[in-house]
Amino acid sequence: MENNVQVKASEKERQDYKKQSPQEEFQSILKEAVAVLGYSDEVFQFLKEPMRFLEINIPVRMDNGRTEVFRGYRAQHNDANGPTKGGIRFHPDVTADEVKALAGWMSLKCGVTGIPYGGAKGGIVCEPRSMSTGELERLSRGYVRAVSQIVGPTKDIPAPDMYTNSQIMAWMLDEYDHIREFDSPGFITGKPLALGGSQGRETATSKGVLYTLQTVCQLRGKKLKGLKVIVQGFGNVGGYLAYYLHELGAKVVGISDALGAIYDESGLDIPYLLSRRDSFGIVSGLFDDVLTNEELLQKECDVLVPAAIGGVITEDNADLLKCQLIIEAANGPTTKGALRKLSERGITVVPDILANSGGVVVSYFEWCQNNQGYYWTEETVEERLKEKMYASFLAVKETADQFGIDMKTAAYVEGIRKVAEASELRGWISL
Numbered sequence: 001m002e003n004n005v006q007v008k009a010s011e012k013e014r015q016d017y018k019k020q021s022p023q024e025e026f027q028s029i030l031k032e033a034v035a036v037l038g039y040s041d042e043v044f045q046f047l048k049e050p051m052r053f054l055e056i057n058i059p060v061r062m063d064n065g066r067t068e069v070f071r072g073y074r075a076q077h078n079d080a081n082g083p084t085k086g087g088i089r090f091h092p093d094v095t096a097d098e099v100k101a102l103a104g105w106m107s108l109k110c111g112v113t114g115i116p117y118g119g120a121k122g123g124i125v126c127e128p129r130s131m132s133t134g135e136l137e138r139l140s141r142g143y144v145r146a147v148s149q150i151v152g153p154t155k156d157i158p159a160p161d162m163y164t165n166s167q168i169m170a171w172m173l174d175e176y177d178h179i180r181e182f183d184s185p186g187f188i189t190g191k192p193l194a195l196g197g198s199q200g201r202e203t204a205t206s207k208g209v210l211y212t213l214q215t216v217c218q219l220r221g222k223k224l225k226g227l228k229v230i231v232q233g234f235g236n237v238g239g240y241l242a243y244y245l246h247e248l249g250a251k252v253v254g255i256s257d258a259l260g261a262i263y264d265e266s267g268l269d270i271p272y273l274l275s276r277r278d279s280f281g282i283v284s285g286l287f288d289d290v291l292t293n294e295e296l297l298q299k300e301c302d303v304l305v306p307a308a309i310g311g312v313i314t315e316d317n318a319d320l321l322k323c324q325l326i327i328e329a330a331n332g333p334t335t336k337g338a339l340r341k342l343s344e345r346g347i348t349v350v351p352d353i354l355a356n357s358g359g360v361v362v363s364y365f366e367w368c369q370n371n372q373g374y375y376w377t378e379e380t381v382e383e384r385l386k387e388k389m390y391a392s393f394l395a396v397k398e399t400a401d402q403f404g405i406d407m408k409t410a411a412y413v414e415g416i417r418k419v420a421e422a423s424e425l426r427g428w429i430s431l
Protein backbone atom coordinates (compact mmCIF):
# COMPACT_ATOMS: atom_id res chain seq x y z
CA MET A 1 0.00 0.00 0.00
CA GLU A 2 1.48 3.32 -0.97
CA ASN A 3 0.52 6.83 -0.26
CA ASN A 4 0.13 8.07 -3.81
CA VAL A 5 -3.27 9.58 -4.55
CA GLN A 6 -4.85 8.50 -7.80
CA VAL A 7 -7.76 10.73 -8.60
CA LYS A 8 -9.69 8.64 -11.11
CA ALA A 9 -12.99 10.18 -10.08
CA SER A 10 -14.35 12.25 -11.98
CA GLU A 11 -15.22 15.39 -13.73
CA LYS A 12 -17.74 13.36 -15.71
CA GLU A 13 -19.51 12.23 -12.53
CA ARG A 14 -19.75 15.82 -11.37
CA GLN A 15 -21.07 17.01 -14.72
CA ASP A 16 -23.68 14.23 -14.74
CA TYR A 17 -24.70 15.19 -11.22
CA LYS A 18 -25.09 18.81 -12.22
CA LYS A 19 -27.42 17.82 -15.07
CA GLN A 20 -29.98 16.46 -12.60
CA SER A 21 -32.62 18.79 -11.30
CA PRO A 22 -33.40 17.52 -7.78
CA GLN A 23 -36.31 19.93 -7.62
CA GLU A 24 -37.87 18.42 -10.77
CA GLU A 25 -37.36 14.95 -9.27
CA PHE A 26 -39.04 16.07 -6.04
CA GLN A 27 -41.97 17.66 -7.86
CA SER A 28 -42.51 14.71 -10.13
CA ILE A 29 -42.84 12.15 -7.31
CA LEU A 30 -44.82 14.70 -5.26
CA LYS A 31 -47.37 14.91 -8.08
CA GLU A 32 -47.77 11.13 -8.20
CA ALA A 33 -48.14 10.82 -4.44
CA VAL A 34 -50.74 13.63 -4.34
CA ALA A 35 -52.70 11.69 -6.98
CA VAL A 36 -52.44 8.45 -4.94
CA LEU A 37 -53.98 10.32 -1.99
CA GLY A 38 -56.72 11.74 -4.22
CA TYR A 39 -55.88 15.27 -3.05
CA SER A 40 -56.69 18.35 -5.11
CA ASP A 41 -54.16 20.03 -7.39
CA GLU A 42 -54.02 22.83 -4.79
CA VAL A 43 -51.95 20.54 -2.59
CA PHE A 44 -49.40 19.98 -5.34
CA GLN A 45 -49.28 23.68 -6.28
CA PHE A 46 -48.69 24.61 -2.63
CA LEU A 47 -46.08 21.97 -1.78
CA LYS A 48 -44.04 22.01 -4.98
CA GLU A 49 -42.03 25.11 -3.94
CA PRO A 50 -40.72 26.24 -0.53
CA MET A 51 -42.89 28.81 1.28
CA ARG A 52 -39.81 30.97 1.76
CA PHE A 53 -36.46 31.08 -0.03
CA LEU A 54 -33.58 33.39 0.80
CA GLU A 55 -30.51 33.95 -1.37
CA ILE A 56 -27.54 35.62 0.28
CA ASN A 57 -24.02 36.82 -0.53
CA ILE A 58 -21.54 36.48 2.31
CA PRO A 59 -18.35 38.56 2.31
CA VAL A 60 -15.51 36.68 3.98
CA ARG A 61 -12.06 38.07 4.74
CA MET A 62 -9.70 35.35 3.53
CA ASP A 63 -6.30 34.62 5.09
CA ASN A 64 -4.55 36.49 2.27
CA GLY A 65 -6.31 39.72 3.31
CA ARG A 66 -8.71 39.80 0.35
CA THR A 67 -12.49 39.52 0.62
CA GLU A 68 -14.23 36.68 -1.22
CA VAL A 69 -18.00 36.67 -1.65
CA PHE A 70 -19.79 33.35 -1.17
CA ARG A 71 -23.29 32.57 -2.42
CA GLY A 72 -25.60 30.95 0.15
CA TYR A 73 -29.21 29.87 0.46
CA ARG A 74 -31.87 29.00 3.02
CA ALA A 75 -35.10 27.36 1.93
CA GLN A 76 -38.07 26.88 4.30
CA HIS A 77 -40.45 24.49 2.69
CA ASN A 78 -43.46 24.37 5.01
CA ASP A 79 -44.08 25.30 8.64
CA ALA A 80 -47.61 23.96 9.15
CA ASN A 81 -46.38 21.27 11.55
CA GLY A 82 -43.97 23.41 13.54
CA PRO A 83 -40.72 25.29 13.05
CA THR A 84 -38.76 24.32 9.97
CA LYS A 85 -35.70 22.11 10.33
CA GLY A 86 -32.80 21.08 8.19
CA GLY A 87 -29.06 21.08 7.71
CA ILE A 88 -26.63 23.45 6.04
CA ARG A 89 -24.22 22.05 3.47
CA PHE A 90 -20.89 23.48 2.37
CA HIS A 91 -20.17 22.15 -1.11
CA PRO A 92 -19.01 23.48 -4.49
CA ASP A 93 -22.02 21.93 -6.27
CA VAL A 94 -24.72 23.54 -4.08
CA THR A 95 -27.45 25.14 -6.22
CA ALA A 96 -30.71 26.95 -5.45
CA ASP A 97 -32.59 24.13 -7.15
CA GLU A 98 -30.96 21.49 -4.96
CA VAL A 99 -31.52 23.41 -1.71
CA LYS A 100 -35.22 23.79 -2.53
CA ALA A 101 -35.60 20.06 -3.19
CA LEU A 102 -33.68 19.18 -0.03
CA ALA A 103 -36.02 21.41 1.99
CA GLY A 104 -39.04 19.63 0.51
CA TRP A 105 -37.52 16.27 1.38
CA MET A 106 -36.98 17.48 4.95
CA SER A 107 -40.71 18.30 5.23
CA LEU A 108 -41.56 14.80 4.08
CA LYS A 109 -38.90 13.26 6.36
CA CYS A 110 -40.40 15.00 9.38
CA GLY A 111 -43.87 13.91 8.24
CA VAL A 112 -42.84 10.26 7.79
CA THR A 113 -41.28 10.09 11.25
CA GLY A 114 -44.02 12.15 12.89
CA ILE A 115 -41.80 14.82 14.41
CA PRO A 116 -43.31 18.30 14.89
CA TYR A 117 -41.31 20.19 12.27
CA GLY A 118 -41.55 21.32 8.70
CA GLY A 119 -38.61 21.08 6.33
CA ALA A 120 -35.80 23.51 5.57
CA LYS A 121 -32.30 23.38 4.12
CA GLY A 122 -29.36 25.68 3.68
CA GLY A 123 -26.23 25.65 1.61
CA ILE A 124 -23.15 27.65 0.75
CA VAL A 125 -21.30 27.29 -2.55
CA CYS A 126 -17.72 26.77 -1.40
CA GLU A 127 -14.87 24.27 -1.37
CA PRO A 128 -14.31 23.62 2.36
CA ARG A 129 -11.43 21.26 1.61
CA SER A 130 -9.31 24.18 0.46
CA MET A 131 -10.29 26.65 3.20
CA SER A 132 -8.48 27.25 6.49
CA THR A 133 -10.17 26.84 9.87
CA GLY A 134 -10.30 30.62 10.29
CA GLU A 135 -11.91 31.11 6.88
CA LEU A 136 -14.50 28.42 7.65
CA GLU A 137 -15.31 30.09 10.97
CA ARG A 138 -15.78 33.51 9.33
CA LEU A 139 -17.94 31.95 6.60
CA SER A 140 -20.11 30.13 9.18
CA ARG A 141 -20.60 33.30 11.24
CA GLY A 142 -21.34 35.32 8.09
CA TYR A 143 -24.04 32.84 7.10
CA VAL A 144 -25.79 33.21 10.46
CA ARG A 145 -25.65 37.02 10.27
CA ALA A 146 -27.25 36.88 6.82
CA VAL A 147 -30.12 34.55 7.80
CA SER A 148 -30.61 35.63 11.44
CA GLN A 149 -33.96 37.29 10.79
CA ILE A 150 -35.64 34.11 9.57
CA VAL A 151 -34.08 31.43 11.82
CA GLY A 152 -34.43 30.71 15.54
CA PRO A 153 -35.37 27.97 18.02
CA THR A 154 -39.09 28.36 17.32
CA LYS A 155 -38.78 29.40 13.66
CA ASP A 156 -36.17 27.44 11.74
CA ILE A 157 -33.49 25.23 13.28
CA PRO A 158 -30.33 24.42 11.28
CA ALA A 159 -28.09 21.36 11.67
CA PRO A 160 -25.07 19.75 9.98
CA ASP A 161 -25.21 18.36 6.46
CA MET A 162 -22.57 17.62 3.83
CA TYR A 163 -19.10 18.91 4.95
CA THR A 164 -20.43 20.69 8.04
CA ASN A 165 -19.89 19.39 11.55
CA SER A 166 -20.32 20.07 15.27
CA GLN A 167 -17.56 22.72 15.31
CA ILE A 168 -19.33 24.68 12.59
CA MET A 169 -22.59 24.35 14.57
CA ALA A 170 -20.75 25.73 17.64
CA TRP A 171 -19.56 28.85 15.74
CA MET A 172 -23.03 29.36 14.32
CA LEU A 173 -24.61 29.04 17.76
CA ASP A 174 -22.16 31.52 19.21
CA GLU A 175 -22.88 34.04 16.46
CA TYR A 176 -26.63 33.65 16.94
CA ASP A 177 -26.33 34.08 20.73
CA HIS A 178 -24.44 37.34 20.18
CA ILE A 179 -27.07 38.67 17.79
CA ARG A 180 -30.00 37.72 20.05
CA GLU A 181 -28.19 38.53 23.29
CA PHE A 182 -29.36 35.40 25.07
CA ASP A 183 -28.29 31.80 25.29
CA SER A 184 -30.34 29.80 22.73
CA PRO A 185 -29.04 26.23 22.52
CA GLY A 186 -32.24 25.19 20.69
CA PHE A 187 -31.31 27.43 17.73
CA ILE A 188 -29.18 24.72 16.12
CA THR A 189 -28.67 20.95 16.49
CA GLY A 190 -25.68 18.70 15.95
CA LYS A 191 -23.76 20.80 18.48
CA PRO A 192 -20.83 19.52 20.53
CA LEU A 193 -21.98 17.83 23.76
CA ALA A 194 -20.42 20.60 25.86
CA LEU A 195 -22.67 23.20 24.21
CA GLY A 196 -25.94 21.30 24.60
CA GLY A 197 -25.55 18.61 21.95
CA SER A 198 -27.22 15.24 22.36
CA GLN A 199 -25.68 11.89 23.05
CA GLY A 200 -25.90 9.82 19.89
CA ARG A 201 -26.46 12.72 17.45
CA GLU A 202 -23.21 12.25 15.57
CA THR A 203 -23.94 8.61 14.84
CA ALA A 204 -27.72 9.00 14.49
CA THR A 205 -28.07 8.93 10.71
CA SER A 206 -25.92 5.80 10.41
CA LYS A 207 -27.71 4.09 13.29
CA GLY A 208 -31.03 4.90 11.61
CA VAL A 209 -29.82 3.36 8.35
CA LEU A 210 -28.57 0.32 10.26
CA TYR A 211 -31.91 -0.17 12.07
CA THR A 212 -33.67 0.13 8.71
CA LEU A 213 -31.48 -2.58 7.21
CA GLN A 214 -32.01 -4.76 10.29
CA THR A 215 -35.78 -4.34 9.92
CA VAL A 216 -35.65 -5.40 6.25
CA CYS A 217 -33.54 -8.44 7.20
CA GLN A 218 -35.97 -9.35 9.96
CA LEU A 219 -39.00 -9.09 7.64
CA ARG A 220 -37.25 -11.14 4.94
CA GLY A 221 -35.96 -13.76 7.35
CA LYS A 222 -32.34 -12.94 6.43
CA LYS A 223 -29.27 -12.53 8.64
CA LEU A 224 -27.20 -9.35 8.66
CA LYS A 225 -24.13 -11.44 9.43
CA GLY A 226 -22.35 -12.35 6.20
CA LEU A 227 -24.37 -9.94 4.07
CA LYS A 228 -22.21 -8.30 1.38
CA VAL A 229 -22.61 -4.53 1.52
CA ILE A 230 -21.17 -1.67 -0.54
CA VAL A 231 -21.22 1.75 1.12
CA GLN A 232 -20.65 4.68 -1.24
CA GLY A 233 -19.24 7.51 0.88
CA PHE A 234 -16.92 7.36 3.89
CA GLY A 235 -17.81 10.60 5.69
CA ASN A 236 -19.93 10.89 8.82
CA VAL A 237 -22.77 8.70 7.57
CA GLY A 238 -20.89 6.16 5.42
CA GLY A 239 -17.99 5.85 7.87
CA TYR A 240 -20.04 5.03 10.96
CA LEU A 241 -22.36 2.80 8.97
CA ALA A 242 -19.45 0.76 7.57
CA TYR A 243 -18.09 0.46 11.10
CA TYR A 244 -21.36 -0.80 12.63
CA LEU A 245 -21.92 -3.24 9.77
CA HIS A 246 -18.40 -4.59 10.16
CA GLU A 247 -18.88 -4.92 13.94
CA LEU A 248 -22.09 -6.90 13.43
CA GLY A 249 -20.43 -9.35 11.06
CA ALA A 250 -21.67 -8.04 7.70
CA LYS A 251 -19.04 -8.09 4.96
CA VAL A 252 -18.36 -4.53 3.80
CA VAL A 253 -16.92 -5.31 0.35
CA GLY A 254 -16.71 -1.77 -1.01
CA ILE A 255 -16.39 1.80 0.17
CA SER A 256 -15.63 5.06 -1.60
CA ASP A 257 -14.75 8.68 -0.94
CA ALA A 258 -14.90 11.81 -3.08
CA LEU A 259 -11.75 10.77 -4.99
CA GLY A 260 -12.17 7.06 -5.61
CA ALA A 261 -13.33 3.67 -4.37
CA ILE A 262 -11.96 0.37 -3.13
CA TYR A 263 -13.53 -3.06 -3.41
CA ASP A 264 -12.54 -6.45 -2.08
CA GLU A 265 -15.01 -9.32 -2.30
CA SER A 266 -13.54 -10.96 0.78
CA GLY A 267 -14.38 -7.88 2.87
CA LEU A 268 -12.49 -4.69 3.76
CA ASP A 269 -10.69 -3.95 7.03
CA ILE A 270 -13.00 -1.10 8.03
CA PRO A 271 -11.38 -0.18 11.41
CA TYR A 272 -8.02 0.19 9.62
CA LEU A 273 -9.54 2.34 6.86
CA LEU A 274 -11.29 4.53 9.42
CA SER A 275 -8.06 5.02 11.31
CA ARG A 276 -6.39 6.31 8.12
CA ARG A 277 -9.23 8.53 6.84
CA ASP A 278 -8.75 12.32 6.80
CA SER A 279 -11.28 14.81 8.18
CA PHE A 280 -13.12 14.87 4.81
CA GLY A 281 -13.49 11.08 4.77
CA ILE A 282 -10.72 10.59 2.19
CA VAL A 283 -8.89 7.27 2.36
CA SER A 284 -8.65 5.98 -1.21
CA GLY A 285 -5.41 7.92 -1.68
CA LEU A 286 -3.65 5.17 0.29
CA PHE A 287 -4.16 2.69 -2.52
CA ASP A 288 -2.56 2.24 -5.92
CA ASP A 289 -5.49 0.52 -7.44
CA VAL A 290 -8.62 2.57 -7.00
CA LEU A 291 -11.91 2.39 -8.82
CA THR A 292 -14.16 5.29 -9.65
CA ASN A 293 -17.37 5.76 -7.69
CA GLU A 294 -19.28 4.76 -10.81
CA GLU A 295 -17.33 1.50 -11.09
CA LEU A 296 -17.98 0.70 -7.44
CA LEU A 297 -21.74 1.07 -7.81
CA GLN A 298 -21.69 -1.66 -10.46
CA LYS A 299 -19.82 -4.22 -8.34
CA GLU A 300 -21.54 -7.28 -6.94
CA CYS A 301 -23.12 -7.09 -3.48
CA ASP A 302 -26.33 -7.93 -1.62
CA VAL A 303 -26.99 -4.39 -0.38
CA LEU A 304 -25.90 -1.12 -1.92
CA VAL A 305 -25.95 1.94 0.34
CA PRO A 306 -25.36 5.24 -1.47
CA ALA A 307 -24.23 7.50 1.39
CA ALA A 308 -22.52 10.33 -0.46
CA ILE A 309 -24.13 12.73 -2.92
CA GLY A 310 -27.40 12.93 -4.86
CA GLY A 311 -28.15 11.68 -8.37
CA VAL A 312 -25.66 8.79 -8.54
CA ILE A 313 -28.06 6.00 -9.53
CA THR A 314 -29.61 7.02 -12.82
CA GLU A 315 -31.33 5.51 -15.85
CA ASP A 316 -27.86 5.04 -17.34
CA ASN A 317 -26.55 2.68 -14.65
CA ALA A 318 -29.72 1.22 -13.06
CA ASP A 319 -29.56 -1.84 -15.32
CA LEU A 320 -25.91 -2.42 -14.48
CA LEU A 321 -26.22 -2.63 -10.70
CA LYS A 322 -25.62 -6.07 -9.18
CA CYS A 323 -27.38 -5.74 -5.83
CA GLN A 324 -30.70 -6.96 -4.43
CA LEU A 325 -31.52 -4.06 -2.17
CA ILE A 326 -30.69 -0.35 -2.09
CA ILE A 327 -30.90 1.71 1.09
CA GLU A 328 -30.65 5.41 0.39
CA ALA A 329 -28.50 6.98 3.11
CA ALA A 330 -27.71 10.11 1.06
CA ASN A 331 -30.43 12.56 0.07
CA GLY A 332 -31.76 11.93 -3.43
CA PRO A 333 -29.17 9.40 -4.69
CA THR A 334 -31.61 7.60 -7.04
CA THR A 335 -33.38 9.38 -9.88
CA LYS A 336 -37.00 8.68 -10.72
CA GLY A 337 -36.06 7.06 -14.03
CA ALA A 338 -33.68 4.73 -12.19
CA LEU A 339 -36.37 3.87 -9.63
CA ARG A 340 -38.67 2.70 -12.41
CA LYS A 341 -35.98 0.46 -13.91
CA LEU A 342 -34.97 -0.95 -10.52
CA SER A 343 -38.54 -1.76 -9.63
CA GLU A 344 -38.89 -3.64 -12.96
CA ARG A 345 -35.82 -5.64 -11.96
CA GLY A 346 -37.35 -6.44 -8.55
CA ILE A 347 -34.74 -4.41 -6.64
CA THR A 348 -36.27 -2.73 -3.58
CA VAL A 349 -35.20 0.83 -2.84
CA VAL A 350 -35.72 1.95 0.75
CA PRO A 351 -36.08 5.72 0.30
CA ASP A 352 -33.92 8.47 1.79
CA ILE A 353 -36.76 10.30 3.52
CA LEU A 354 -37.29 7.15 5.57
CA ALA A 355 -33.87 5.49 5.76
CA ASN A 356 -31.74 8.54 6.59
CA SER A 357 -34.24 10.22 8.91
CA GLY A 358 -32.29 9.13 12.03
CA GLY A 359 -30.29 12.36 11.86
CA VAL A 360 -33.27 14.67 12.10
CA VAL A 361 -34.99 12.41 14.63
CA VAL A 362 -32.08 12.75 17.05
CA SER A 363 -31.84 16.45 16.19
CA TYR A 364 -35.41 16.66 17.43
CA PHE A 365 -34.38 14.82 20.61
CA GLU A 366 -31.52 17.31 21.02
CA TRP A 367 -33.92 20.26 20.66
CA CYS A 368 -36.33 18.69 23.21
CA GLN A 369 -33.42 18.31 25.65
CA ASN A 370 -32.37 21.95 25.06
CA ASN A 371 -35.93 23.14 25.70
CA GLN A 372 -36.15 21.03 28.87
CA GLY A 373 -32.63 21.81 30.03
CA TYR A 374 -32.51 18.13 30.97
CA TYR A 375 -30.23 15.69 29.17
CA TRP A 376 -30.86 12.05 28.28
CA THR A 377 -28.52 9.07 28.38
CA GLU A 378 -27.17 7.51 25.21
CA GLU A 379 -29.31 4.42 25.89
CA THR A 380 -32.51 6.51 26.04
CA VAL A 381 -31.64 8.26 22.76
CA GLU A 382 -30.88 4.95 21.04
CA GLU A 383 -33.99 3.23 22.29
CA ARG A 384 -36.25 6.10 21.17
CA LEU A 385 -34.51 6.33 17.80
CA LYS A 386 -34.90 2.61 17.22
CA GLU A 387 -38.60 2.79 18.09
CA LYS A 388 -39.17 5.68 15.64
CA MET A 389 -37.24 4.05 12.79
CA TYR A 390 -39.09 0.76 13.19
CA ALA A 391 -42.56 2.33 13.42
CA SER A 392 -41.89 4.63 10.45
CA PHE A 393 -40.64 1.73 8.33
CA LEU A 394 -43.73 -0.35 9.07
CA ALA A 395 -46.07 2.57 8.30
CA VAL A 396 -44.42 3.17 4.92
CA LYS A 397 -44.42 -0.54 4.10
CA GLU A 398 -48.10 -0.80 4.96
CA THR A 399 -48.92 2.20 2.74
CA ALA A 400 -46.89 0.67 -0.11
CA ASP A 401 -48.83 -2.60 0.22
CA GLN A 402 -52.20 -0.86 0.63
CA PHE A 403 -51.85 1.23 -2.55
CA GLY A 404 -49.66 -1.20 -4.51
CA ILE A 405 -46.89 1.40 -4.90
CA ASP A 406 -43.13 1.40 -4.40
CA MET A 407 -41.63 2.46 -1.07
CA LYS A 408 -40.42 5.81 -2.38
CA THR A 409 -43.91 6.88 -3.44
CA ALA A 410 -45.32 5.41 -0.23
CA ALA A 411 -42.92 7.48 1.89
CA TYR A 412 -43.98 10.60 -0.03
CA VAL A 413 -47.63 9.67 0.61
CA GLU A 414 -46.98 9.35 4.35
CA GLY A 415 -45.01 12.60 4.47
CA ILE A 416 -47.45 14.63 2.37
CA ARG A 417 -50.41 13.42 4.39
CA LYS A 418 -48.99 14.98 7.56
CA VAL A 419 -48.00 18.26 5.91
CA ALA A 420 -51.19 18.63 3.89
CA GLU A 421 -53.54 17.84 6.79
CA ALA A 422 -51.84 20.42 9.02
CA SER A 423 -51.91 22.97 6.18
CA GLU A 424 -55.64 22.38 5.68
CA LEU A 425 -56.38 22.72 9.39
CA ARG A 426 -54.63 26.09 9.32
CA GLY A 427 -56.95 27.14 6.49
CA TRP A 428 -54.20 27.38 3.87
CA ILE A 429 -55.46 24.79 1.37
CA SER A 430 -58.30 22.33 0.79
CA LEU A 431 -57.38 18.72 0.29
Ligand code: GLU
Nearest residue numbers: 086087159161359360363
Ligand atom coordinates in the same frame (compact mmCIF):
# COMPACT_ATOMS: atom_id res chain seq x y z
N1 GLU B 1 -28.79 17.06 7.35
C1 GLU B 1 -29.54 15.98 7.90
C2 GLU B 1 -30.60 15.52 6.93
O1 GLU B 1 -30.50 15.74 5.74
C3 GLU B 1 -30.09 16.28 9.29
C4 GLU B 1 -31.00 17.44 9.40
C5 GLU B 1 -31.31 17.87 10.83
O2 GLU B 1 -30.84 17.23 11.73
O3 GLU B 1 -32.03 18.85 10.97
O4 GLU B 1 -31.53 14.84 7.28
